[in-house]
Amino acid sequence: MPAMNAQLAGTLDARRPARASANDSGAALRDDFLTLASHELKTPLTSLALQVQRMRRIGARRSEEPPTWGDSLDVVGRQVSRLTRLCDDMLQVMRLRSGELAPERQRVDLGALVREVVAGLAVELRxxxxxxxxxxxxxxxxxxxxxxxxRLVFHLLKNAVMFGQGRPIFLEVKACAGGARLLVRDRGMGIAEEDQERIFACFERVGDVEHFGGLGLGLYLAREIARAHGGHIGVESSPGRGATFVVELPLEPAPASQARAARSSTP
Structure with a gap:
C-alpha cells in the first residue's frame, strides 16, 4: 500500500503544474485525484456492466436457474450503476471547474424527463x-x-430521498414567465438558514458521512447546471419542516452578450 500511495502521489505531481501557495496546491491535488480516480474507476466499471448484461442474457435462456440468480444480478447491476454515476459526477465537477462543460442543447420536454428520472431512481434504489x-x-x-x-433532477430527487426521513416527496413542473419551474419538496429534517447557501458549494454537506454518505457533489452540480442554462436554483426550508428546492430555467438560451453579463455577476 505505501508503494501504491507513493506511485499515485508521483503520478499526480507529474500532472500538476507548480502552484504559488499551499492552498492552491491542495486544491489542485484534490482536482487531479478526482480526475484520475474517476477515469481509473470507469474502465473496470464499464467491463463489469457488460458482464452483468451478458449474464442476464444467459440467465434468461436458462429458465431452470433459481430466482436468486436474477436477484443477485440486479444487486450487482444497481451497484455498478451507482458507482458509474459517481464517476460521472466527479468528471462533471472537473469539467465545470475548468470551464469545459457547455450545454449540448436540444428540444427537451421537462415533464417527460422528470417522470423518466423518477422511474429510473426507483430502479436504481430498488x-x-x-x-x-x-x-x-x-x-x-x-x-x-x-x-x-x-442529472440536475436526479440529484435533487436523491437529496430529497436521502434527507426526507421516509416521508412523502413531491415534484412539480410548470411553466412560468419565459421559462419553466421545477419544485422538489420533502418533509424531512430541513435545513438551517445559515446552511442554505453553503450546501450548494462543492464537497459541502449538512449530514454526517456515517448516516448519509455521499461526496457533497450533487447540489453543487445541480446549481452549476442551472447556471449553465441561464437559470437558477434556490431552497426554502427550516429545521424540522422539510425543504423545497426551486429551479427556474429559461426556455431558450440568452443572447451571448446577456449570458456573459449574467456569468460576470454570478458570485
Missing part, C-alpha cells in the same frame, strides 16, 4: 422508502441539455 408524487404534464419544452438537466 425500493425508495418514500412515496414520490409527480405532477409533471407534457408540454413544458425548452432548449436544454437533456443529460445535464436529467
Amino acid at each position: 425500493a425508495p422508502h418514500a412515496t414520490i408524487s409527480v405532477d409533471a404534464p407534457d408540454g413544458t419544452v425548452g432548449c436544454w441539455d437533456r443529460e445535464q438537466i436529467g
Whole structure:
C-alpha cells in the first residue's frame, strides 16, 4: 500500500503544474485525484456492466436457474450503476471547474424527463422508502441539455430521498414567465438558514458521512447546471419542516452578450 500511495502521489505531481501557495496546491491535488480516480474507476466499471448484461442474457435462456440468480444480478447491476454515476459526477465537477462543460442543447420536454428520472431512481434504489408524487404534464419544452438537466433532477430527487426521513416527496413542473419551474419538496429534517447557501458549494454537506454518505457533489452540480442554462436554483426550508428546492430555467438560451453579463455577476 505505501508503494501504491507513493506511485499515485508521483503520478499526480507529474500532472500538476507548480502552484504559488499551499492552498492552491491542495486544491489542485484534490482536482487531479478526482480526475484520475474517476477515469481509473470507469474502465473496470464499464467491463463489469457488460458482464452483468451478458449474464442476464444467459440467465434468461436458462429458465431452470433459481430466482436468486436474477436477484443477485440486479444487486450487482444497481451497484455498478451507482458507482458509474459517481464517476460521472466527479468528471462533471472537473469539467465545470475548468470551464469545459457547455450545454449540448436540444428540444427537451421537462415533464417527460422528470417522470423518466423518477422511474429510473426507483430502479436504481430498488425500493425508495418514500412515496414520490409527480405532477409533471407534457408540454413544458425548452432548449436544454437533456443529460445535464436529467442529472440536475436526479440529484435533487436523491437529496430529497436521502434527507426526507421516509416521508412523502413531491415534484412539480410548470411553466412560468419565459421559462419553466421545477419544485422538489420533502418533509424531512430541513435545513438551517445559515446552511442554505453553503450546501450548494462543492464537497459541502449538512449530514454526517456515517448516516448519509455521499461526496457533497450533487447540489453543487445541480446549481452549476442551472447556471449553465441561464437559470437558477434556490431552497426554502427550516429545521424540522422539510425543504423545497426551486429551479427556474429559461426556455431558450440568452443572447451571448446577456449570458456573459449574467456569468460576470454570478458570485
